[in-house]
Amino acid sequence: MIKRSFVGLTTPSFEYSVKDSSISGPQKVAPSKTVRLIIESPFSRSVALKAGNEVKTGQRLCIGNACAVSGVTGKIASVERYVNQAGKACTAVVIEVAASEQIDDAFANACRSNPRKAAQEFLANAPGNPPMSLFDEGKGLDTVVICGADSDLDIVTQQQVLEQSTDAVQKGIAAIKKITGISNIVAVAPQSLMQKAGSIGASAKVVSNAYPAANPYWIMKDIIGKVVPAGKSWEDLGVCIMSAEAAASIGRAFDEGKAPAEKIITVVKKNGGKLLVSARIGTLFSDVFAAAGISVSGGDRIIVGGPMTGYAAYAEDQAVEAGTDAIMVQGASDITPVSDYPCINCGECARICPAKIQVNMLVRFCEAAKYQDAADLYDLHCCIECGLCSYVCVSRMPIFQYIKLAKHELARMNTAEATND
Ligand code: SF4
Ligand code: SF4
Secondary structure (H helix, E strand, O other): OOOOOOOOOOOOOOEOOOOOOOOEEEEEEOOOOEEEEEEOOOOOOOOOOOOOOEEOEOOEEEEOOEEEEOOOOEEEEEEEEEEOOOOOEEEEEEEEEOOOOOEOOHHHHHHHHOHHHHHHHHOOOOOOOOOHHHHOOOOOOOEEEEEOOOOOOOOOHHHHHHHHOHHHHHHHHHHHHHHHOOOEEEEEEOHHHHHHHOOOOOEEEEOOOEOOOOOHHHHHHHHHOOOOOOOOOHHHHOEEEEEHHHHHHHHHHHHHOOOOOEEEEEEEOOOOOEEEEEEEOOEEHHHHHHHHOOOOOOOOEEEEOOOOOOEEEOOOOOEOOOOOOEEEEEOHHHOOOOOOOOOOOOOHHHHHOOOOOOHHHHHHHHHOOOHHHHHHHHOHHHOOOOOHHHHHOOOOOOHHHHHHHHHHHHHHHHHHHHHHO
């Protein structure tokens, strides 16, 4: 079933990586000259953010209701159009980093008057992407799952955070309990980290190392004991799932009185070697590669995230974001190209699908842009986005990408219909 390696000559496996002493770091990466912050709002020439504006570390930079928090002190060099990997129109703010750092005290002041609002305003793009629904009073959440296991293969970021920043995760859990009143906190982690998971003020549960056991839908089914219905999310069942790093960010923010900005990333080199780095949000990939001793040549592929669910970055001047858990560089000779060969109906995809979807049929409808039929007839919304079907497809069809596109287009069409109603 497992036919090809992800990088170099490493043996492919459907088991999660376990962090061990062979993985060095985290090595600190300083931005060499500029950082690039992404604000999820379309670019407009009339925005208040302008080249030349001074920015402090921890300062909110907003366009309309969308904001990013600067992880550095410096001066805005440019404000540009940017389209993210999901095709959403955003704005990139490029900041020239100053030699000395000044901390913005707005978060500390906001905390004193209203910690819940301070979290909502300043922590949405903190390392680990804390889910803001957690602080929404009308959401009806009664359980929080803190995930100290990594959600894709070859990544050890969340394990690193749970192991080395246990104190910050524990403080985060205490803050969550105090602000939200939610007392049912569950920490899930690999067996090797059970002792840590049991020491942070949560009930500890083991997650298997067989992929995709750390997928949120799988955690819900196997650990929380609730099956998420098609088209719904775990939040509809009263459960908030967040990474250990998100909890650590909340803990550090309230402990230190400033929004954290240092992101832990697993870097996978072309030969399969791994190391951990720590970089400010907005740091360019080129700076990460320079620090990790990686040279990227024409034809190599940069993957943001893991080998099963990550996406390709198109340039080295893309930047570390709050959810960038891993960056992989695949050598040109290791890349298995996707193809436009037709499906030969071998059934490999359907046999491996953990959601028991008839993927060979689903992909036909997605490929033909019959998105509503894909949802109504072939369980598009039951897909848990594990990527296994793409990996095993003998025709090398980009099935996972077809599925993601189908979901994206359906969501866009439904939003447009709701707006027109
Ligand atoms: S990504 Fe593919 S294998 Fe995974 S749940 Fe979706 S259809 Fe099934
Ligand atoms: S694995 Fe690929 S070729 Fe085989 S049935 Fe699925 S989509 Fe078709």
